[in-house]
Amino acid sequence: xxxxxxxxxxxxxxxxxxxxxxxxxxxxxxxxxxxxxxxxxxxxxxxxxxxxxxxxxxxxxxxxxxxxxxxxxxxxxxxxxxxxxxxxxxxxxxxxxxxxxxxxxxxxxxxxxxxxxxxxxxxxxxxxxxxxxxxxxxxxxxxxxxxxxxxxxxxxxxxxxxxxxxxxxxxxxxxxxxxxxxxxxxxxxxxxxxxxxxxxxxxxxxxxxxxxxxxxxxxxxxxxxxxxxxxxxxxxxxxxxxxxxxxxxxxxxxxxxxxxxxxxxxxxxxxxxxxxxxxxxxxxxxxxxxxxxxxxxxxxxxxxxxxxxxxxxxxxxxxxxxxxxxxxxxxxxxxxxxxxxxxxxxxxxxxxxxxxxxxxxxxxxxxxxxxxxxxxxxxxxxxxxxxxxxxxxxxxxxxxxxxxxxxxxxxxxxxxxxxxxxxx
Amino acid sequence: xxxxxxxxxxxxxxxxxxxxxxxxxxxxxxxxxxxxxxxxxxxxxxxxxxxxxxxxxxxxxxxxxxxxxxxxxxxxxxxxxxxxxxxxxxxxxxxxxxxxxxxxxxxxxxxxxxxxxxxxxxxxxxxxxxxxxxxxxxxxxxxxxxxxxxxxxxxxxxxxxxxxxxxxxxxxxxxxxxxxxxxxxxxxxxxxxxxxxxxxxxxxxxxxxxxxxxxxxxxxxxxxxxxxxxxxxxxxxxxxxxxxxxxxxxxxxxxxxxxxxxxxxxxxxxxxxxxxxxxxxxxxxxxxxxxxxxxxxxxxxxxxxxxxxxxxxxxxxxxxxxxxxxxxxxxxxxxxxxxxxxxxxxxxxxxxxxxxxxxxxxxxxxxxxxxxxxxxxxxxxxxxxxxxxxxxxxxxxxxxxxxxxxxxxxxxxxxxxxxxxxxx
Numbered sequence: 001x002x003x004x005x006x007x008x009x010x011x012x013x014x015x016x017x018x019x020x021x022x023x024x025x026x027x028x029x030x031x032x033x034x035x036x037x038x039x040x041x042x043x044x045x046x047x048x049x050x051x052x053x054x055x056x057x058x059x060x061x062x063x064x065x066x067x068x069x070x071x072x073x074x075x076x077x078x079x080x081x082x083x084x085x086x087x088x089x090x091x092x093x094x095x096x097x098x099x100x101x102x103x104x105x106x107x108x109x110x111x112x113x114x115x116x117x118x119x120x121x122x123x124x125x126x127x128x129x130x131x132x133x134x135x136x137x138x139x140x141x142x143x144x145x146x147x148x149x150x151x152x153x154x155x156x157x158x159x160x161x162x163x164x165x166x167x168x169x170x171x172x173x174x175x176x177x178x179x180x181x182x183x184x185x186x187x188x189x190x191x192x193x194x195x196x197x198x199x200x201x202x203x204x205x206x207x208x209x210x211x212x213x214x215x216x217x218x219x220x221x222x223x224x225x226x227x228x229x230x231x232x233x234x235x236x237x238x239x240x241x242x243x244x245x246x247x248x249x250x251x252x253x254x255x256x257x258x259x260x261x262x263x264x265x266x267x268x269x270x271x272x273x274x275x276x277x278x279x280x281x282x283x284x285x286x287x288x289x290x291x292x293x294x295x296x297x298x299x300x301x302x303x304x305x306x307x308x309x310x311x312x313x314x315x316x317x318x319x320x321x322x323x324x325x326x327x328x329x330x331x332x333x334x335x336x337x338x339x340x341x342x343x344x345x346x347x348x349x350x351x352x353x354x355x356x357x358x359x360x361x362x363x364x365x366x367x368x369x370x371x372x373x374x375x376x377x378x379x380x381x382x383x384x385x386x387x388x389x390x391x392x393x394x395x396x397x398x399x400x401x402x403x404x405x406x407x408x409x410x411x412x413x414x415x416x417x418x419x420x421x422x423x424x
Numbered sequence: 425x426x427x428x429x430x431x432x433x434x435x436x437x438x439x440x441x442x443x444x445x446x447x448x449x450x451x452x453x454x455x456x457x458x459x460x461x462x463x464x465x466x467x468x469x470x471x472x473x474x475x476x477x478x479x480x481x482x483x484x485x486x487x488x489x490x491x492x493x494x495x496x497x498x499x500x501x502x503x504x505x506x507x508x509x510x511x512x513x514x515x516x517x518x519x520x521x522x523x524x525x526x527x528x529x530x531x532x533x534x535x536x537x538x539x540x541x542x543x544x545x546x547x548x549x550x551x552x553x554x555x556x557x558x559x560x561x562x563x564x565x566x567x568x569x570x571x572x573x574x575x576x577x578x579x580x581x582x583x584x585x586x587x588x589x590x591x592x593x594x595x596x597x598x599x600x601x602x603x604x605x606x607x608x609x610x611x612x613x614x615x616x617x618x619x620x621x622x623x624x625x626x627x628x629x630x631x632x633x634x635x636x637x638x639x640x641x642x643x644x645x646x647x648x649x650x651x652x653x654x655x656x657x658x659x660x661x662x663x664x665x666x667x668x669x670x671x672x673x674x675x676x677x678x679x680x681x682x683x684x685x686x687x688x689x690x691x692x693x694x695x696x697x698x699x700x701x702x703x704x705x706x707x708x709x710x711x712x713x714x715x716x717x718x719x720x721x722x723x724x725x726x727x728x729x730x731x732x733x734x735x736x737x738x739x740x741x742x743x744x745x746x747x748x749x750x751x752x753x754x755x756x757x758x759x760x761x762x763x764x765x766x767x768x769x770x771x772x773x774x775x776x777x778x779x780x781x782x783x784x785x786x787x788x789x790x791x792x793x794x795x796x797x798x799x800x801x802x803x804x805x806x807x808x809x810x811x812x813x814x815x816x817x818x819x820x821x822x823x824x825x826x827x828x829x830x831x832x833x834x835x836x837x838x839x840x841x842x843x844x845x846x847x848x
Contacts, residue, residue: 027483034486041482049473049718057665058465059451061797062458070665097713099687100524111570127699132688132713135701139686144571146535146681153573159699185697234714241481241494241717257570262563263523264556273609273802275551275583277559289521289556290658293665294473295716373485378697 003328008393017317017388020309024238024390031399033374036184036212036352036385039238042305045298052297070293074244074265077296078283080303081237081246084311085210085229086220092248093283094299095265095291098211098232099132101247104259104286105228106140106176108249109205110155111257113175117203120175124166124204127159130184133209134159137178166195170202177204181219182212182350185377187322187342189217189350192224200225211235214246216318216351216387218311221248228253236351236387238302243295247286255281263288309389317388318351321396325353325384328400336407341381352385365417366406372399427752432817441741441812444733448662448814455823457798460636460776460809463662469725476721494717498668498689501720502707504727505661505670508735509634509653510644516672518723519689519711522635522656523556525671528683528710529652530564530600532673533629534579535681537599541627544599548590548628551583554608557633558583561602590619594626601628605643606636606774609801611746611766613641613774616648624649635659638670640742640775640811642735645672652677660775660811662726667719671710679705687712733813741812742775745820749777749808752824760831765805776809789841790830796823 012018024040026032032040056068065071074095082092095101106123113120123137134157141155155175160166170177177199182189192208199206208229213219215236221229229248233239258279264270265287268278279285306314326340338355357363357380364376374384386396406412436442448464450456456464480492489495498519506516519525530547537544547561558581565579579599584590594601601623606613616632623630629651637643639660645653653672657663682703688694689711692702703709730738750764762779781787781804788800798808810820830836 025478025482027485030485032485038481038486038489040485041477046474046477046482049477050470053465053470053473053664053722054449057462058449058470061451061454061456061464062462062799063792063797064665065462096524097520097687097715099689099713100520100685103685107567111567114570130688131691131694131697131699134699135686135688135691138701139682139684142682142686143531143535143684144568146538147568147579148572149577155571232714240477241488242714242720243716245713258563258566260563260567261524261527262559262566263521264554264559265523267555267559270555271802273555275555275558277562289523289669290656290666291521292667292716292719294722295719296666298477298718368487373487375486378695 005394005397008397012392012394015317017309017313018392020305020389021392023305026390029371031372031395032390033372033384033386033399035387036235036383037375038241039235039302039387040390042238042301045240045301048301049294049298052294073293073296074287074291075283077299077303078246080300080307081214081233082248083307084215084219085248086222087248088222088251090283091251092246093287094233094244094246094296095287096245098209098230098245099136100261101230101245102133102136102178102207102209103140104247104261105207105230105249106137106178108253108257108259109176109207109228112253113205115257120173120203121153121155122158122173123155123176123178124158124160124169124174125178126180127161128183128185129180130209130211133178133180167198170198170204172203174202174204176207178207178209180209180211182217184212185381185383186354187350187352189348191347192219192226196224196226212350212352215306218315226250233299233302237299237306239299240295243299244291249283249286254283254285259286261288265289305389314388318386319346319349321386321388321391321393322349322351322353324393325386325396325400328397329355329403332400332404333407351387352383354381354383356380357382359412361420362412362417363406366412366414367403370402370406372402429818429821432821436816436818439741441733441737442816444729444813445816447729450814453795455796455819456814457796457808457810457823459811460659460807461799462665463659463726463811464814466662466725466729469664469722472725473718473722476718497717497720498711498715499707501723501727502670504724504731505638505657506672507731508639508643509672510646511672512646512675514707515675516670517707517711518657518668518670518720519715520669522633522654522669523560524685525654525669526557526560526602526631526633527564528671528685529631529654529673530561530602532677532681532683533600533631533652534564536677537629539681544597544627545577545579546582546597547579547600547602548582548584548593548598549602550604551585552607552609553604554633554635557602557604591622594622594628596627598626598628600631602631602633604633604635606641608636609805609807610778611774611776613772615771616643616650620648620650636774636776639730642739650674657723657726661723661730663723664719667723668715673707673710678707678709683710685712689713729813738812742810743770743773745810745812745815745817746773746775746777748817749810749820749824752821753779753827756824756828757831775811776807778805778807780804781806783836785844786836786841787830790836791827794826794830796826
């Protein structure tokens with residue numbers, strides 16, 4: 001394939017997904033390669049928020065819980081999102097944050113194993129998992145251990161570094177396996193089907209964090225027979241900064257045990273104002289308290305666009321564009337010490353590409369200064385998110401030209417690019 | 425005091441708080457007496473949201489975590505809100521939901537008592553507390569009990585019905601006392617100072633839920649020497665539907681034990697991406713995951729208005745208006761079976777007034793149909809929230825005339841007013 005700009009432009013023009021680019025309001029002069037961290041603003045989301053605020057809140061006031069459907073919103077959006085996850089109706093709810101939803105899933109899973117297989121006290125996760133996934137497991141284990149009398153039979157979080165290590169670690173002590181489908185740093189993707197089967201074969205329950213997968217790669221939770229899944233809506237689903245997250249729970253776990261974040265929204269009859277907790281027997285059991293309606297309402301617009309484009313088309317483009325990005329970087333930026341850490345195998349790749357470089361921070365700062373917005377993750381990783389909903393082959397091409405320029409001129413060595421922000 | 429409409433209008437005209445009424449966008453033909461459930465829309469909040477969405481998200485994209493101050497928002501708003509609570513700088517954070525923040529406070533308190541006084545396993549709360557406060561305590565206890573080997577030494581939630589019963593129940597088994605400062609149904613208010621002292625005298629830690637107090641009554645958490653407090657921003661603080669809640673933690677508890685919702689935002693160095701949890705030594709320890717920025721940003725406008733008006737002025741007006749409402753109902757709606765369940769003693773009253781009536785639901789439905797928006801709570805309770813930021817004495821007067829009309833004509837007996845909504 002000829003990688004000149006004109007050829008790529010022609011391919012872009014012929015691509016049905018190009019029609020979606022106009023559905024996003026991106027700033028002039030920016031090539032946005034950070035949709036894996038915060039998705040772009042879809043056209044219509046600001047208008048939807050204005051409607052929620054001015055009409056539903058301002059005019060409808062408290063009545064809007066009924067008349068504007070606020071009360072049903074977490075489940076209605078959950079069912080819409082579930083279409084991208086291989087979920088059945090009633091298995092998904094949009095609520096809270098990914099961290100909190102993971103806590104619910106882990107606690108529910110440990111509670112279930114406690115009843116079915118009380119000797120299982122190990123949560124296995126990946127050392128390179130997104131940190132909050134590790135911390136939440138450690139926080140839950142710490143609570144359980146601290147509140148018990150016994151010593152020496154603690155719950156524990158075991159960190160594995162590879163698939164081989166994982167398959168060896170799964171045994172009769174494993175309560176839960178909790179993994180991110182797509183790795184936040186490297187973009188590496190686990191095989192959901194075979195890993196879930198391996199967990200089940202070992203008698204463990206399986207939790208998937210889909211933060212970097214939902215809206216980016218096809219997911220089929222029921223086909224994989226997973227137990228729980230969580231994820232966010234503000235990356236590939238373009239829901240807006242900090243938009244509420246989601247939790248999916250296989251129907252077999254809906255009615256068994258309480259999840260401990262037992263707020264009134266998880267009650268069988270929240271408005272009966274009963275004095276004892278009685279959880280709903282369905283996915284509502286995994287809700288907790290009142291949700292931020294304005295932020296949540298905007299999730300729908302992003303979801304609708306993803307559903308309209310279709311995950312198969314998005315995945316096909318994502319693989320082509322990530323291939324293109326890798327090839328262009330490797331041919332045009334050779335000799336500058338960039339090391340690809342994203343798998344070349346399509347079956348193992350999510351929708352972002354990462355390179356390691358000793359001066360990754362400064363190079364990324366210089367790139368952002370030139371309108372190519374990716375991000376940096378410790379240690380030494382430059383991340384580039386590929387989001388075909390609002391990116392073209394030409395964008396990918398242009399971004400690499402600017403990267404080449406930054407590396408070739410050494411402009412990244414300027415003092416100003418060494419200043420670290422609070423959030424990087 | 426003469427209670428004719430003209431006199432009240434004159435008093436309104438002379439009232440400095442009347443100047444704030446124009447700061448809210450209320451619908452025509454509505455007297456809004458439900459600010460204790462969802463506060464009104466302040467002028468400027470829609471514009472702030474539009475700025476967050478169009479400029480900060482749309483144009484700034486991921487850069488806005490730094491450049492628009494998103495990362496600091498929970499703490500910055502917490503410090504602002506803390507001024508209404510008697511908080512010191514750095515003790516309050518706006519984050520998550522009230523239910524979740526209560527879970528953090530309870531878990532942290534139980535963890536602390538476990539170290540200091542391991543025999544204390546009772547959480548005392550009120551049978552008439554807002555249900556989620558009871559459920560969260562029951563959910564946490566259930567988790568701890570279920571994950572232990574021992575039997576017969578369970579954690580338990582004890583429900584009390586009166587102050588006398590409370591003072592008798594506080595003993596060497598009490599780990600935590602968790603109360604709502606202002607009762608959601610009756611509007612009754614606990615004496616924060618003496619109840620906190622009683623809890624401490626018994627060796628218990630004290631948690632206050634300020635959902636119906638923050639922005640409604642003066643609160644001084646440090647003067648009361650409370651341990652934890654939680655509450656919401658969407659009632660008297662006018663933050664918007666489901667706006668993020670808050671948690672206040674006395675500095676003596678910041679650095680002792682993990683709270684189990686140990687998400688990355690509570691880590692000492694969230695962006696170091698460390699593989700082990702190491703909590704921040706300050707109020708950040710009580711955060712968890714990424715917050716809904718659009719909904720959160722709108723909290724500031726409401727807070728600013730409350731700070732500008734001042735809680736002393738708001739409290740003075742609230743007591744006068746609730747007195748007025750009670751007097752008008754009792755003189756003009758006598759013989760219709762309305763029973764006041766809100767304390768007449770100012771020291772025991774929050775900022776809403778509740779009456780019990782066997783047909784409370786239908787009467788409230790008929791009132792709402794006539795533009796007087798209060799709400800109904802099981803069993804048989806009509807609630808009327810008094811919010812002097814956007815209510816006048818004349819509004820109170822007019823609302824009672826409409827209530828009288830509804831009762832006098834018996835129009836509430838129409839079939840249409842018996843239909844129950846999902847949310848009441």
